[in-house]
Amino acid sequence: MTDAALAQLSDRLFLATVLLYALAMLAFAAEQAARRSSRVADATAAGLSVRSAAAARTRAMAGGATTTLEAPAQPQLAEPRRRSSRAGAVGLLLTGVGVVVHVGSVVARGLAADRTPWGNMYEFSSMVALIAVSIFLVLVATGRVDRGLGAFVMLPAVLYLGLAGTVLYTAAGPLVPALDSYWIKIHVFAAILASGAFLLSGVVALLYLLRVRHDAQVAAGGAPGFPVSLGASLPAARVLDRVSYAVIAFAFPVWTFAIIAGAIWAEAAWGRYWGWDPKETWSFITWVLYAGYLHARATAGWKGTKAAWIGVAAAVALVIDYYVVNIFVVGLHSYG
Amino acid sequence: MTLTTDTATGDAAGELPGDEATRLSTAPPPPPRGSVVAPVRRAWRSLVSMRTALLLLFLLALASVPGSFLPQRNLNPVEVQAWSTDHPTLAPLLDRLSLFDVFASPWFAAVYLLLFVSLIGCLSSRLRLHARALRTPPPDVPRVLARLPSHERWTSSQDANAVLADARRSLRRSRWRVVTRELPDGGSGLSAEKGYLRETGNLLFHVSLVLLLVGVAMGGLFGFKGTVLVKEGDGFANTILAYDDISPGRQFDADRLVPFSFALDEFQGTYDDDGKALTFLARLRFSDSSAEPTTPYDLRVNHPLEVGGAKTYLLGHGYAPKVVVTDVEGNRLEQTVVCLPQGATFLSTCVIKVPDAAGEQLSFEGVFTPTTVQDPETGRVTSVYPAPENPALTVLGYRGDLGLDSGVPQSVYQLEDRSRLEPIGDGATPVMLTEGQTWELPGGGSLTFVETTEWATFQVTQDPGKLVALVAGTGMVVGLCLSLFVRRRRLWLRVVPAGGRTADGRTVIEVAGLARTAPEAFEAEFAQLVERLRPTPARTPQEDLA
Secondary structure (H helix, E strand, C coil): CCHHHHHHHHHHHHHHHHHHHHHHHHHHHHHHHHHHHHHHHHHHHHHHHHHHHHHHHHHHHHHCCCCCCCCCCHHHHHHHHHHHHHHHHHHHHHHHHHHHHHHHHHHHHHHHHCCCCCCCHHHHHHHHHHHHHHHHHHHHHCCCCCHHHHHHHHHHHHHHHHHHHHCCCCCCCCCCHHHCCCHHHHHHHHHHHHHHHHHHHHHHHHHHHHHHHHHHHHHCCCCCCCCHHHHHHCCCHHHHHHHHHHHHHHHHHHHHHHHHHHHHHHHHHHCCCCCCCHHHHHHHHHHHHHHHHHHHCCCCCCCCHHHHHHHHHHHHHHHHHHHHHHHHCCCCCCCC | CCCCCCCCCCCCCCCCCCCHHHCCCCCCCCCCCCCCCHHHHHHHHHHCCHHHHHHHHHHHHHHHHHHHHCCCCCCCHHHHHHHHHHCCCHHHHHHHCCCCCHHHCHHHHHHHHHHHHHHHHHHHHHHHHHHHHHHCCCCCCCCCHHHCCEEEEEEECCCHHHHHHHHHHHHHHCCCEEEEEECCCCCEEEEEEECCHHHHHHHHHHHHHHHHHHHHHHHHHHCEEEEEEEECCCEEECCHHHCCEEEECCCCCHHHCCCCEEEEEEEEEEECCCCCEEEEEEEEEEECCCCCCCEEEEEECCECEEECCEEEEEEEEEEEEEEEEECCCCCEEEEECCCEECCCCCCEEEEEEECCCCCCCEEEEEEEECEEEECCCCCCEEECCCCCCECEEEEEEEECCCCHHHCCCCCCCCCCCCCCCEECCCCCCCEEEECCCEEECCCCCEEEEEEEEEEEEEEEEECCCHHHHHHHHHHHHHHHHHHHHCCCEEEEEEEECHHHCCCCCCEEEEEEEEECCCHHHHHHHHHHHHHHHCCCCCCCHHHCCC
């Protein structure tokens, strides 16, 4: 296959990935909706069966022991449940296929340009989304988190990829000389791995905050309005907090390594291992904020929502580190 | 600063029994009250408290922000100058606040030094406590094991001593630290602990941070950085005077400059069809003394030349057209003119000064264009590609005193004193010369554009703290992984009752475990441990005491 054909294949697979992820998101959302309605149905049915049981008891007392209970509302309940679990499974399947197609898009890119396929912002963003979605799949597969989180994770992934594919799109091509080093494999991949995990943790931290607010409003006897009402279909706050932490605990050493590998590369390329280049500065800020998160989580008075907000702030710093610095600030890392 | 510790996940905290044995944290105990030095101690304690450390961390992040949005002197002094010109009222104020030197500013230093003092203060006590913990055997068996989160109980036909010996061997094999205990109620038991590496890693990470600061400081004090522009065919010997620009560390001594020299034979840049740079290559010959450089070296981006602790990097490049000027008496004056690139297509500004011309001094000013395109209507020349595909030198000429004798130093890149310069010709129409072409100057003399050569800029650095920083960085990553992924956990085993026998003559064994971090993961491990410790895994319900 020619390079041009490979590049075109990569672009088509990218588009297919976005579509698959979007469909997966819809499937997850359908499951959520079904679960919500079945919860409502559950509540109604529970009320009904209590009443019918009471009626039966009355009748039994009145007319002898032969009276059987009226059939409870089981058939009506079972239908949406089964459909919803099917929708969730389809969502997982679509996500899995999406990840495979996504990998195909990245590989085709690499073959077309004959280099490591993370040399510009478009490719970097594509990889970050791939990592985030893959980590989500691993979390679901290992039973650490319910797939009900799917819709909330896939929505930002689809938006992120959509932006990457339109605003940041760069045709397959060679690298600038400064990037021509084996360190691009090591430093940039570590940065991608950590970024994907960090962004995922940021989404989960936001969902945690939503869930906490929802729980607080319900506990106060209120009926939460949109978007806080979405909290009802999220996993328990404890679970979200733990998942967010686990993902950051994984990503933080990787990010530290990425910065150190970058320093080693900078020493070879620019003659100093650290120079407070804007990208270095924001990587440092991101690192400090995540260090703050890890410490906050172990400090009384900072656990829970405060720590989660730090996690969100750190994810924002990461986004600034990559997008704002690359697009608006001139520095040594400005490769477009 | 209180370091991230065993309680990092924090979920299980608070629900655990307050038994001394089950306390996993090694955080320092509160100091005694009512001491004479109480206020000092209180100030010190609040400095080393986690709250202060957290605030300092956030302050450090916040303090870095202006350094990325305002131009910084250490990165780009020219841009600072330009910014100051654009904002004449704001700039002096910002400058007084060191906002153009954020990372060298006193307030930035104050934040990180306080943070490090807080860190060291906490580290010293944590190191002592951990050293003690490493020497202390695992704590006594708690009286009521059933209160612990993971708990299991079964009976065995083996006698108590055999059960204990088996359990001890099995735990030792999987690297638990095990102590046999005689219990107050006359029974016997085991205390076991594992995961000391968590705190070891935690301490390694924070000690490495301090080491990193030492490495950075060493570079800042004893390091050296200098840049030099070398034309093709020229050379460089490593002495302070040979540099165009130097930034030595505060304690740097010129004697520490590594002796070496190099000559630039050729510079090559290759570009793709859009003019995007593909490769840069400087062909050098070097020598590790001031002797004639002979060893060839291809210096490329990412591949610096290293000679005895000094590293030479390729920093930038540009064009240097070679010209010959003849004066009114016919003297040939040859020059290689360094032109400064103005953009991606390498349209470069050039100034040629010929102070030694007989009669009046000559000077020229114009542009060098590597791939020249001339607008047929306006006559304007531009460059469309960075490589020298169609090089041209387009200049205006002047006669007259350049003002070089005034004693005021002049830039070689600019005609600074134009007061006595008279234009040659009409002074408005530049003359374009391609390689080999000559401009016969009205009034005598000529300018010939002989050929295109290139120049390159090199940076030479010496950083004695580099290795220290690398070791520190490695320590940080290793320490982090240990402190985040190793779990500290304890296990207790008790054989009851006294004598170790139930009424039907079986030994009753009770096991309990505790992990502060990731209790879910420990549950699985605990189940496996119990599985291993039981002599026969399958039990009939009747035999089960629970």
